Amino acid sequence: MAKRQKPSKKNTQYKIEKLIDLAKGELLNHGITNFNYEKVIYDAKLSKSTVYKKFGKKDEFIIFVIKNLLDDFFIPFKKYVDDFNTFQEVLDYLSNLNFDVQSLMKEYPIDDLFEHPEITSVINDYYYQRFGKVITDKIAEFQKAGQIRKDIEAKYILEFLTSVTKGMGMMLKDHDFKEVINNYRKLIETALAYKANSEKE
Template sequence: MSKKNKTRKTTSSKIQVLIDIAKVELLNKGISRFNYEKVIKSAGLSKSTVYEKYGKKEDFIIFLIKSILDELYISFKKYVDELKNFDEILEYISNLNFDIESILKEYPIDDFFTNKRISTFVNNYFYQTYGQVIVNKIIEFQKQNEVRNDIDAIYILEFLISVTKGMGFLLKNRNFKEVVTNYRKLIENALKPIEKIIIVKGDANLGEK
């Protein structure tokens, strides 16, 4: 192997180390406390090499976020594609159990939305990838009469995004199960075809007797 090729291989392996270290640093410290210079030094690279490849701190963070979201996208799409009916989603939501306070302490999630450029990137990326997967599944459920089909799928997506934001806000100060239970009711009543809601409620009333 020539000296030039050996140098390229060494740099390439160090770049991978850089990315691995940087992802951990970003998830643990958030954007504002992310130490770009420290990460570069830990990977054994020069600032000029990394700056030339990825740009300054904000550009590099956007690259990292995209890389993380790209990795998560594969499993997310697989999960959504395998959903057979709307009740599966509602059951999944109901059975979730997180300690939100601990998560917020461990991972500075809020920090990702204080930077306008980064939050805009995440928002656009979501609609182009994750959002499209959800829209496709909504359309599929509409054809199966699992979800009301008198509303365009994109509006249902926007409703679900609003619900997610609302849940995130309330979870900071309220019990997880309480928030999830109430939002499940809202989602079910808003999106299920009216005749299915009537049947479910009718069965519940019969059960009470």
């Protein structure tokens, strides 16, 4: 009788990668609440014990997957931010944004994330660790060039911009996209643009 072969590490690693890809799709299409952990494990042809040992319970795995999704965006995000040479370019970029938010929110259960504060908190911390530094460095660059006010530390401007972004997301649910973008552009410009007297007040 032939001996049963143990799965190779290479084969298991391939299945783990497949598991993560399947999980990303499951999360984007169904959100956190309806995320089917067992289905993803089954479709990846892995055992529950293998996956639980590596990633833990459902919430722990979801956090890992969301971080992985954020990592996918990090390099293009950094390149995008690095390519801005002036604060005016950022404002112009905001003014020219144009996409169908309502369709996006129907296609992806974005609101679902905010119903899970523990997961949201972990993701928020991860955002500051990875993306926050990129934004803060760009703020400092604009300050050095005299394009935005220097009387406020970059870390506080990061907090302001993060709050503004969250506010935009909330307003976009019920308001016209261009109306929201144009108003928030004015708000950012008024709050941050360098004025000769701003640092003396």
